[in-house]
Amino acid sequence: MILALETSCDDTCAAVVDGPRVLSSIVSSQASLHERFGGVVPEVASRQHLELVNGVVTAALADAGVSLADADAIAVTSGPGLIGALLVGLSTAKGLAAASRLPLVPVDHLHGHVAANFLEPEPLAPPFLCLVASGGHTLLAGVRERSGFEPLGATLDDAAGEAFDKGARLLGLGYPGGPAIQAAAEAGDPEAFDFPVAMSRDPGLDFSFSGLKTALVYRVRELGEEATREATPDLAASYQRAIVDQLIGKLRRAASSGEWPAVALGGGVAANAELRRRTAELCAELGLRLKLVAIELCTDNAAMIGSAAGVLESISYPHYLSYDAFATDRNSLRPS
Numbered sequence: 001m002i003l004a005l006e007t008s009c010d011d012t013c014a015a016v017v018d019g020p021r022v023l024s025s026i027v028s029s030q031a032s033l034h035e036r037f038g039g040v041v042p043e044v045a046s047r048q049h050l051e052l053v054n055g056v057v058t059a060a061l062a063d064a065g066v067s068l069a070d071a072d073a074i075a076v077t078s079g080p081g082l083i084g085a086l087l088v089g090l091s092t093a094k095g096l097a098a099a100s101r102l103p104l105v106p107v108d109h110l111h112g113h114v115a116a117n118f119l120e121p122e123p124l125a126p127p128f129l130c131l132v133a134s135g136g137h138t139l140l141a142g143v144r145e146r147s148g149f150e151p152l153g154a155t156l157d158d159a160a161g162e163a164f165d166k167g168a169r170l171l172g173l174g175y176p177g178g179p180a181i182q183a184a185a186e187a188g189d190p191e192a193f194d195f196p197v198a199m200s201r202d203p204g205l206d207f208s209f210s211g212l213k214t215a216l217v218y219r220v221r222e223l224g225e226e227a228t229r230e231a232t233p234d235l236a237a238s239y240q241r242a243i244v245d246q247l248i249g250k251l252r253r254a255a256s257s258g259e260w261p262a263v264a265l266g267g268g269v270a271a272n273a274e275l276r277r278r279t280a281e282l283c284a285e286l287g288l289r290l291k292l293v294a295i296e297l298c299t300d301n302a303a304m305i306g307s308a309a310g311v312l313e314s315i316s317y318p319h320y321l322s323y324d325a326f327a328t329d330r331n332s333l334r335p336s
């Protein structure tokens, strides 16, 4: 049984995981705290993690009906993410582990998003193709073994979640932008505006979202304030369509290789209803198994970190005491 912590961005998370079983998963979101700034303020996030982390760990243990003495290891996100935020989780995990002489398992956050698919119900076993799309990353992961993944393609600029967040800010829809754009898009026509789908003629598996954001800036400027307000549902639906079209286009290309019997999604954007619907359609068309994790396992959570930790080597006491967090990808996500 593993106690896992995740504090890489603005959610303070702890979970108790036993293999593929999630015994508890607590997510204390700071979203309302950052909302008035239109995005996450790193130093505010770190300080808030400090306030929340002990209570969140206690709640995760209580919810699972276990105590720290029952844990076999402590898992924690060591990066990538906001360095101050990561350090709160890592220091807490080290302290908890050292006090009980437990081993520590540092986990890569993106491996966590992939490993959410190993959890019940209906755990998915490799090999599979996983589209990881979140606030800071967008990549196609070839998953051949549980302990890691191979990046097959990645974004050259903005992440898909960042495109949702920046688009929502431009349309005055608030933060986080993904759910806000999705909600506004429900009443809109995805064909009303013609936004560019980048990289569609590119033969590789990389993504690009910065041009789309710029296209929205120009469209909003052309329309002016009042017309933008009136057209917001159409703008949101068309913008969402352009993001999902690109994601599905690259997913289709990778999935068509015949190498992958199953397709999975990970990261906060995997919560998007349109992306989930289109991925299901694609899998049905290509005859591939589809794995869609529950929404609460798409956005940041510690259960996915516990899931990844279960298939990784742990570090025994006291060797992890000098282990450091890392802000950016330790190994480049660009395909070699």
Ligand SMILES: Nc1ncnc2c1ncn2[C@@H]1O[C@H](COP(=O)(O)OP(=O)(O)OP(=O)(O)O)[C@@H](O)[C@H]1O
Pocket (backbone or CB within 6 Å): 008, 009, 080, 081, 109, 133, 134, 135, 136, 137, 160, 161, 162, 164, 165, 176, 177, 178, 179, 182, 267, 268, 269, 270, 271, 272, 273, 298, 299, 300
């Ligand atoms: N329903 C949704 N539709 C589209 N995007 C969504 C939806 N729900 C959440 N998102 C987006 O997911 C992102 C947050 O995902 P996640 O919590 O995995 O990101 P992160 O941890 O900040 O980034 P990373 O995982 O890259 O470090 C935000 O950009 C948010 O707008």
Ligand SMILES: [Mg+2]
Pocket (backbone or CB within 6 Å): 109, 113, 134, 135, 267, 268, 299, 300
């Ligand atoms: Mg994340």
